[in-house]
Amino acid sequence: MTTTPSLPETDEPTARQQAVLDAVLSLMVEEGDQLTMTAVARRASCSKETLYKWFGDRDGLLTATVRWQAARVRAGRYDRPTLDIATLRDSLKGFAATWLTVISSPTSIALNRLAIGHAASRKSNLGGIVLANGRFAIGERLRPVLEAGREAGLLAFEDSETAFRSFFGLVGRDVQIRLLLGDTLTLSRDEIERDAARATDQFLTLYGGRVPPRGSEETTRS
Structure with missing residues (x-):
């Protein structure tokens, strides 16, 4: 028990x-x-x-x-009432970079390999523990950022979980599965920063809102 x-x-x-x-x-x-x-x-x-x-x-x-281990993955700080696109991008990019850093570390690789083995053999509840306190907890951590972006008109989506999964996929690509299967892939700090920036920009292209810039003609007419 x-x-x-x-x-x-x-x-x-x-x-x-x-x-x-x-x-x-x-x-x-x-x-x-x-x-x-x-x-x-x-x-x-x-x-x-x-x-x-x-x-x-x-x-x-x-x-x-x-x-x-999962606590190392965090979005940047932001002021919800005054959130702008630059701050949102920085927050998402910071989240992406810390997540890539964590999943590519030897400790996370070992932890996830062990969890997968236990989930398959039902040897322990480690798989469920990693899922609940890793992936799901991280998703909940980013949800307020995504919803703040939607409230500010900077993002457009119906379901925050779907939006998060899209972002998660853009950031992770095939990196984690390659590492878990023994690929010797190594990511330098600069590579992680570039990958995080690229994934963030792709996500903003997919889910970017259609709010006119402050001071534009459409804004001043409203």
Whole structure:
């Protein structure tokens, strides 16, 4: 029976907890499916009792680890009432760049490979944990940005989930599947920035609103 994790989803891990979660990620890269609470405690120099107190059990620890990894993917800050196209583009581009950086990291590759294996064998709930706290959580994180863009007339779409999936596809292309299948593809910081900018511009071309620029004739007549 799975116990409830002691670290709520809305809480920021402490520095000590972050070190534990980073230890989990490094062990996944090194040992894959052999991850145990004992190994994590040893690597993080803490007791198993502390791990159980903080995270509840192994699934709780894995959930917190996935959240910690996914938390690196964020949209930029913006002021909703005064959102303009330049700020929207910067926010989407920042989101795209951080997501590409995360999915191309050895830790994410190891985590996702492990999750896929567990989902196929039903060995654990890791696949569901990664899906809920990775892909779905990231989608919810970007939803307010997309909806703010629609409210400002900068984006035009009926369903934010469909719009997000389009953006997700433009950003990721075939990068993640190639990495998961063992491609030695490497992305430099400059390449990630260029890819993020290109995907953002493609998305804005597909979903850009039809609001006349401020100060234009159509604006002044209304």
